[in-house]
């Protein structure tokens with residue numbers, strides 16, 4: 569359940585099927601109801617008695633019907649914001665930026681960009697207050713440290729997402745998901761997220777440490793902050809399974825890393841004359857529908873790894889040819 573779904577649910581309870589607005593951002597939005605919900609939750613507008621304006625049904629389609637409510641800068645409120653934001657237990661996404669100063673200038677820029685993109689993700693599912701950032705960058709809500717935030721809230725369950733986490737993330741609900749504000753372009757920040765876990769536990773905070781895996785491996789799981797946030801929210805709020813959530817956000821480059829790691833398992837060795845090749849049938853591509861790959865990505869990786877892609881018929885012929893047990897390859901004459 570996303571904020572938008574909660575918003576619609578509450579409106580329906582009040583018998584509101586059509587809602588008017590004069591807010592340009594809403595009228596121009598691709599998803600007017602989502603934008604209304606976000607602006608209401610962010611405290612920018614109120615839900616009031618009907619007034620003149622554009623009217624939408626709850627699917628976001630423009631309508632000529634008479635509205636039963638209005639969203640805009642008005643004071644004659646029908647539904648308080650709190651009714652919407654407190655109705656459901658939405659989690660917090662917390663970005664722990666304690667290692668910010670240890671990043672290079674380039675990494676800092678990337679980190680700031682990823683934080684902004686994480687805010688966009690949070691806005692797809694919830695609203696700005698649900699993003700906590702321990703860096704004063706104007707995104708979400710600023711806290712000087714995760715410790716300050718956790719001490720204030722006293723949550724029941726907190727999960728730190730860590731590629732080297734102790735347990736696997738399988739969609740467990742938590743009040744708060746901590747993501748490390750770490751961008752590791754230099755490759756010198758391995759294990760830093762686990763350091764955050766150690767520090768928090770030493771200070772007496774009870775945090776679970778969980779890793780997101782794709783079929784048993786972190787390779788193929790995108791590691792950008794916004795992607796991690798989106799995977800978690802898709803799983804926890806939309807009820808999507810982890811594998812689908814990963815594939816939905818996985819950039820092609822990340823899918824290719826995983827393909828490079830496993831593709832050799834699908835090849836056979838073939839000896840022609842005094843040369844040996846690795847060969848695989850084209851249909852292997854279909855086995856990777858759990859990765860976000862285009863056929864061109866598949867061919868690219870095959871060619872980079874010097875694997876020959878053949879038709880299934882050719883593969884059959886190869887498999888009927890002589891098997892050289894010592895060299896572990898088929899021999900083609």
Ligand code: SAH
Nearest residue numbers: 729730731747748757758759760761779780
């Ligand atoms: N090099 C760092 C990882 C930085 S990735 C390290 O080894 O700790 C940035 C953040 O994304 C991490 O702090 C973590 O919160 C999250 N993250 C990335 N990949 C993850 C995965 N597979 N599982 C869980 N969290 C992950």
